[in-house]
Amino acid sequence: MIFLDNLINGLSLGSIYAIIALGYTMVYGIAKMLNFAHGDVIMVGAYIAFCGLQYWGLPPVMAILVAMAVCTVLGVTIEGLAYRPLRQAASLAVLITAIGMSYLLQNLALMIWGANPKSFPRTFINSSILRVGELSISSATIITILANIVIMVALTLFTSKTKMGKAMRCVSEDRGAAELMGINVNRTISLTFAIGSALAAIAGVLLCSSYPILQPTTGSMPGIKAFTAAVFGGIGSIPGAMLGGVLLGVIEIFGKAYISTELGDAIVFAVLIVVLLVKPAGLLGKPVREKV
Amino acid sequence: MSDIRSGAPLLKVNDIHVYYGAIHAIKGISLEVYDNEIVTLIGANGAGKSTTLNTIAGLLHPRQGTVELNGANMNGVSASKMVSRGLSLCPEGRRIFQQMTVRENLEMGAYSRPVTEIDASLEDVFQRFPRLKEREKQIAGTLSGGEQQMLAMARALMSHPRLLMLDEPSMGLAPILVEQIFDIISELHEGGVTILLVEQNAQMALQVADRAYVMETGLITMQGPAEELLHNDAVQKAYLGS
Numbered sequence A: 001m002i003f004l005d006n007l008i009n010g011l012s013l014g015s016i017y018a019i020i021a022l023g024y025t026m027v028y029g030i031a032k033m034l035n036f037a038h039g040d041v042i043m044v045g046a047y048i049a050f051c052g053l054q055y056w057g058l059p060p061v062m063a064i065l066v067a068m069a070v071c072t073v074l075g076v077t078i079e080g081l082a083y084r085p086l087r088q089a090a091s092l093a094v095l096i097t098a099i100g101m102s103y104l105l106q107n108l109a110l111m112i113w114g115a116n117p118k119s120f121p122r123t124f125i126n127s128s129i130l131r132v133g134e135l136s137i138s139s140a141t142i143i144t145i146l147a148n149i150v151i152m153v154a155l156t157l158f159t160s161k162t163k164m165g166k167a168m169r170c171v172s173e174d175r176g177a178a179e180l181m182g183i184n185v186n187r188t189i190s191l192t193f194a195i196g197s198a199l200a201a202i203a204g205v206l207l208c209s210s211y212p213i214l215q216p217t218t219g220s221m222p223g224i225k226a227f228t229a230a231v232f233g234g235i236g237s238i239p240g241a242m243l244g245g246v247l248l249g250v251i252e253i254f255g256k257a258y259i260s261t262e263l264g265d266a267i268v269f270a271v272l273i274v275v276l277l278v279k280p281a282g283l284l285g286k287p288v289r290e291k292v
Numbered sequence B: 001m002s003d004i005r006s007g008a009p010l011l012k013v014n015d016i017h018v019y020y021g022a023i024h025a026i027k028g029i030s031l032e033v034y035d036n037e038i039v040t041l042i043g044a045n046g047a048g049k050s051t052t053l054n055t056i057a058g059l060l061h062p063r064q065g066t067v068e069l070n071g072a073n074m075n076g077v078s079a080s081k082m083v084s085r086g087l088s089l090c091p092e093g094r095r096i097f098q099q100m101t102v103r104e105n106l107e108m109g110a111y112s113r114p115v116t117e118i119d120a121s122l123e124d125v126f127q128r129f130p131r132l133k134e135r136e137k138q139i140a141g142t143l144s145g146g147e148q149q150m151l152a153m154a155r156a157l158m159s160h161p162r163l164l165m166l167d168e169p170s171m172g173l174a175p176i177l178v179e180q181i182f183d184i185i186s187e188l189h190e191g192g193v194t195i196l197l198v199e200q201n202a203q204m205a206l207q208v209a210d211r212a213y214v215m216e217t218g219l220i221t222m223q224g225p226a227e228e229l230l231h232n233d234a235v236q237k238a239y240l241g242s
């Protein structure tokens, strides 16, 4: 029973990582950059949802939608102001800018909401506990896993069926060739940031529904873990982010439960190292290859 | 053959200078392409042929000089907008979308056009390239080199260009396939497509073209009717290996 309990918790935590990892992996695939501020967009999303619930008296669904809208605007603005001017610059310059943006967001949050941790309110997401035999499962767990599945299916359909989704795949494969098709690359990159950031808001709410302590650094650790998950699954690959995220969550929970609570995170990174040694492109990453 | 040159040129390149950082790759070249012509641009490796085509397509921007399409100045127009102005580049090295299917690649070629027109264009292209129809659902990266080149050309045609630019379409292909590619180029020309062709295979390019320009290290050193250049001593020595 404890095993099943752990497995379900792992799947739920992993689902949150997976949703965050999607943001990293899509932006990496399309803009070829690591957006280290992504974790902090999650934190902003959680704070906006918190304000909506606590101060503005919004119903939960509205609060989530407002958080998604704010994060979408935030993500697109960050891209337009900070990253777009560096499109031709060395990738190290972009990386440093992204790290700077991460600190900027954390400090702004510190200014606006203060350093004291806020306790995230209860909503329909985490209001009940289901009992199945001896198992007791929080509704947050179930909703998180379901949200993950819905997002995965929706994104897969989007990228395989819609014109815009296909344009995203083109830009990710060959930016120059995509331009020659008439695809507006800047707009495609903006769209990618918009989608990733809206998902970050959802991840923020789900994260705080399971671990209800909210502070300006809330997004950091999940952000880094999700980045790890994206690399683990094969950065640039959408199913890879999903698989990497879920596996990472399960490994983390099992590591903490059966090996050592303190070493849980170390175990996660150790597994990552082993995977990258065996499969440098990640679990589902495609090794780069060209036909002459 | 040069009689068909009448009125204003479809494409007019005016004394362009193109740089890669500090490298001065194109040092002031001018050329024209008139409606219904095949014009070829030949020259040794590194002469600046691809740079010229990429600049015309809007992927690179000249530091000086202008590119005019149909009399309108195209400086500052992005590559993605050039497509809807009737220009299409089939780039060096094919650059097809390896992870997409043949059909998806073709559909992306028609990205700038109304969805309702795509099916008719697909029919056209499949008629010209029956091999592609058989392989419609195949992942493009698994096609043979020759098939990939066909796909790249077909994809460039999907935008219904007035001016089609081909950058070394015969690169790396067996002689029989090179023949086939040049047959297709002739057919396209007969169908009314204007073509600017860059080729290593100067012999075949000069045979199919109306006019030609010869490039050397960023400059145009010779130009004239293709027929003439084909029999020019200097050209024969340098590019035709005789």
Ligand SMILES: Nc1ncnc2c1ncn2[C@@H]1O[C@H](COP(=O)(O)OP(=O)(O)OP(=O)(O)O)[C@@H](O)[C@H]1O
Pocket: B020, B023, B025, B043, B044, B045, B046, B047, B048, B049, B050, B051, B052, B092
């Ligand atoms: N991205 C780049 N950065 C710097 N220099 C470049 C770049 N691309 C091309 N060059 C230089 O510009 C010059 C012209 O190159 P270009 O590719 O246009 O030649 P080309 O005539 O197409 O040659 P080839 O027949 O080999 O394709 C070369 O000296 C090349 O080294």
Ligand SMILES: [Mg+2]
Pocket: B049, B050, B051, B092, B167
């Ligand atoms: Mg070239």
